Amino acid sequence: MILSDADILERLEEGDLVIDPIDDYELQIQPASVDMRLGREFLEFQRTNIPCIHPTSEGEVDEYVTETVVDDDDDFILHPGDFVLGTTHERVEIPADLIAHVEGRSSLGRLAVVVHATAGLCDPGYRGQITLELSNLGSAPVALTPGMRISQLTFTELKTPADRPYGSDRGSKYQDQDGPQASRIQSDDEFGGDQLGRTD
Numbered sequence: 001m002i003l004s005d006a007d008i009l010e011r012l013e014e015g016d017l018v019i020d021p022i023d024d025y026e027l028q029i030q031p032a033s034v035d036m037r038l039g040r041e042f043l044e045f046q047r048t049n050i051p052c053i054h055p056t057s058e059g060e061v062d063e064y065v066t067e068t069v070v071d072d073d074d075d076f077i078l079h080p081g082d083f084v085l086g087t088t089h090e091r092v093e094i095p096a097d098l099i100a101h102v103e104g105r106s107s108l109g110r111l112a113v114v115v116h117a118t119a120g121l122c123d124p125g126y127r128g129q130i131t132l133e134l135s136n137l138g139s140a141p142v143a144l145t146p147g148m149r150i151s152q153l154t155f156t157e158l159k160t161p162a163d164r165p166y167g168s169d170r171g172s173k174y175q176d177q178d179g180p181q182a183s184r185i186q187s188d189d190e191f192g193g194d195q196l197g198r199t200d
Contacts, residue, residue: 003098003155005029011095017155018093030152033103038150039087039129041179042068042076065182075143078113078136085180086132089147096124096161101154102132108150112138115151124158125165128177 003011008029011017019036022028028035046064065085070076078084094100100122104115117133132151136142144150166172174181 001157002032003157005031008032008034008155011098011155016095017098019090019153020092021090028149033152033154035105035149036102036130036151036153037089038132038144038146038148039089039179040070040146041087042070042134043085043180043182044068045083070146072146075145077141078134078144079141080136080139083117083133083135085182086134086144086150087180088130088132088151091127091129092122092153093127094122094124094166096165097158098124099156099158100126101156102130103152103154105149105152108142111142112136113142113144122153123166123172124162125167126172127167127175129179131174131177131180 008017009025012019012022019034022034028037043065044067046066068076076084076086092100102116102120102122104113108115114135114137115132117135119131119133122130130151130153134144164170167175
């Protein structure tokens with residue numbers, strides 16, 4: 001079952017679903033979703049001459065990712081063909097019986113801006129800000145202003161709560177993230193990671 005605005009508000013009031021801060025409920029709570037705003041931090045990928053990025057190489061991603069923090073009342077310019085990691089302004093806590101889906105807003109989609117390449121899911125139990133995989137598929141630069149509504153979350157209720165939700169008991173790599181986080185794929189079990197049962 002997908003939660004309606006009434007369901008979302010009820011879960012927020014009960015406190016088991018957390019989205020913080022919501023400054024304008026009238027603006028941000030949509031009929032079946034919550035609009036999420038853009039944070040100020042971005043991770044930009046620099047041009048590089050390395051032959052490839054290999055998941056087993058610890059620290060390799062960090063060598064060509066730089067952080068940019070946009071000043072108040074300034075914009076981040078997303079150029080055609082660019083891929084950057086951004087973050088939501090809001091922090092979320094997803095209860096064990098819900099899945100949150102990260103979706104783009106149609107108004108930005110019509111400007112050729114997409115908000116995720118593949119990571120469109122927040123697992124039950126996830127806590128933290130949400131990293132956005134921002135791309136410009138168009139032919140003109142687009143200005144992104146921190147605080148603007150950048151994406152939306154929809155919520156699906158599970159038939160039963162997850163037995164092993166996302167979190168420390170699973171060795172989850174991105175729990176409690178603050179700001180955009182680069183890939184930690186080198187920690188995955190198949191690449192020699194030492195944590196059990198981790199999830200994306």
